[in-house]
Amino acid sequence: MNSPEPARARISIIGAGPGGLTCARILQQHGIAVTVHDRDPGPDARNQGGTLDLHADNGQTALREAGLLDEFFALARPEGQEMRQMDLTGTITSHQVPEADELFKPEIDRGQLRTLLLDSLRPGTVRWGHALDTISGPDEGPRRLHFTDGTSIETDLVIGADGASSRVRPAVSPAVPGYTGVSFLEAWFSDVENRHPDIAELVGQGSAHAADGERGLFAQRNSGDHIRVYLIRRVPADWIGASGLTAEDTDGIRALLLGEYAHWSPRMRQMITENDGLYVPRPIFALPVPHTWEHNPAVTLLGDAAHLMPPLGVGVNLAMLDAGELALALAHAATVDDAIRTYEKTMLPRSTRTAKTLEGGAEHLLSAGVPDFDSDNGAQP
Known part of the structure; x- marks a missing residue:
C-alpha cells in the first residue's frame, strides 16, 4: 500500500493525556482530521495527578504552536517555581525564589492542563471508553485497532500516546519498562x-x-x-x-x-x-536505555510510550514537544510515512540523550543534594 497524504489519512491517537491531546490540537489547527481514543469512561473518571512545570523550551513551545500559550499563562502559577532544599529538621539549606517576571517553568495542575487541551478540540474528537486491546494488519498499513469492548476500526496511522503501559508499543518494540x-x-x-x-x-x-x-x-x-x-x-x-x-x-x-x-x-x-x-x-x-525501534510506516510513539524515564521534570515536557513535532511533520509532509521518518529522526536521538542523562536518576532523589540534570535539551527537575 502506498502511504496516504496526511490530510486524507485516518489518524488515530491512543491516549488522551497531554501528549495525545496536544498532537490532536495542532493537527486540527492545520486542518487535519484526527480521533483520540482513551480507556477512561469520561474526562472526569479519575484524578489526573499533581502539578507539573512546563518549560519554555519544550512544553511551552508546543502550547504556542497549539495557540494556547496565553490560556496556559492565565492558569499557571509562576510562584510555583520556588524550590526549597531542607535538612531533616526542616531547616532550609538552599532556596530558589523566582523573579517576579520569571516564566521559564511555571507550574500548572495536570487536571487544569488536560481540561485546557480538551476544551480546545472539536466536539467528538475524543472517544471515551475505548481501551485498546491489540493492533493487527500489515506493517505498511492500514492497521486495525481492536478495543476491549469488542469493536474495531481501520486506520492509516496509529500514534501511541498511552503512557508507560502502552498498548501501542508492542506493534513496534518488544521493550517493557523495568x-x-x-x-x-x-x-x-x-x-x-x-x-x-x-x-x-x-x-x-x-x-x-x-x-x-x-x-x-x-x-x-x-x-x-x-x-x-x-x-x-x-x-x-x-x-x-x-x-x-x-x-x-x-x-x-x-x-x-x-x-x-x-x-x-x-x-x-x-x-x-x-x-x-x-x-x-x-x-x-523506566524503559531500557536506549529505546529505539525499526521504522514503521503506520505506527509511531510519543511521550512515555516512547521513552519512559524517571520522574525528574521532563516527562510531560518531552511528550508535548514530541506531539508538536509529530503534528507539524504531518502537516508539512507529502505522506504519513515521510512524516513519521521526519519526526523520529529528531525524536529518537533526543530521547536517547535525555534517557542516558537521567538513567538511574531516581536514586539522586535519595541524596541530600539538589538533583541537577541540566542539559541542552532542557532535562531539568
Whole structure:
C-alpha cells in the first residue's frame, strides 16, 4: 500500500493525556482530521495527578504552536517555581525564589492542563471508553485497532500516546519498562492553610525536597490549597504486600513509615503521617536505555510510550514537544510515512540523550543534594 497524504489519512491517537491531546490540537489547527481514543469512561473518571512545570523550551513551545500559550499563562502559577532544599529538621539549606517576571517553568495542575487541551478540540474528537486491546494488519498499513469492548476500526496511522503501559508499543518494540528499585508513596493534604498550616509554611509556594541518602521526601504545592508529598524509598516494587499490609491499611503503612523516618524531626514527619486519606503507591519504572525501534510506516510513539524515564521534570515536557513535532511533520509532509521518518529522526536521538542523562536518576532523589540534570535539551527537575 502506498502511504496516504496526511490530510486524507485516518489518524488515530491512543491516549488522551497531554501528549495525545496536544498532537490532536495542532493537527486540527492545520486542518487535519484526527480521533483520540482513551480507556477512561469520561474526562472526569479519575484524578489526573499533581502539578507539573512546563518549560519554555519544550512544553511551552508546543502550547504556542497549539495557540494556547496565553490560556496556559492565565492558569499557571509562576510562584510555583520556588524550590526549597531542607535538612531533616526542616531547616532550609538552599532556596530558589523566582523573579517576579520569571516564566521559564511555571507550574500548572495536570487536571487544569488536560481540561485546557480538551476544551480546545472539536466536539467528538475524543472517544471515551475505548481501551485498546491489540493492533493487527500489515506493517505498511492500514492497521486495525481492536478495543476491549469488542469493536474495531481501520486506520492509516496509529500514534501511541498511552503512557508507560502502552498498548501501542508492542506493534513496534518488544521493550517493557523495568522497575528502577525506587518507589514513591504519595500523600495528599487539603485545605492546608487552615488544616495543615505548619506543612504549608514548610513547603512554601512551590516545591520542597529533603533526603538522608536512604530515603527522601518531595513536596509540591498544588492549586486549590492542596499539597502533595511523595515519600521516596529504595524498596521492592511489592513492598506493601511483602510487609503484610494492603494499600488500604493507612494505619499500618503509617506505623511502618514512622519507624523508617524515626530520625527525622517531628516537624518533618508531619508530611509523612498527617495526610488526608490513603497513601498511593507509585513504583517508578523506566524503559531500557536506549529505546529505539525499526521504522514503521503506520505506527509511531510519543511521550512515555516512547521513552519512559524517571520522574525528574521532563516527562510531560518531552511528550508535548514530541506531539508538536509529530503534528507539524504531518502537516508539512507529502505522506504519513515521510512524516513519521521526519519526526523520529529528531525524536529518537533526543530521547536517547535525555534517557542516558537521567538513567538511574531516581536514586539522586535519595541524596541530600539538589538533583541537577541540566542539559541542552532542557532535562531539568
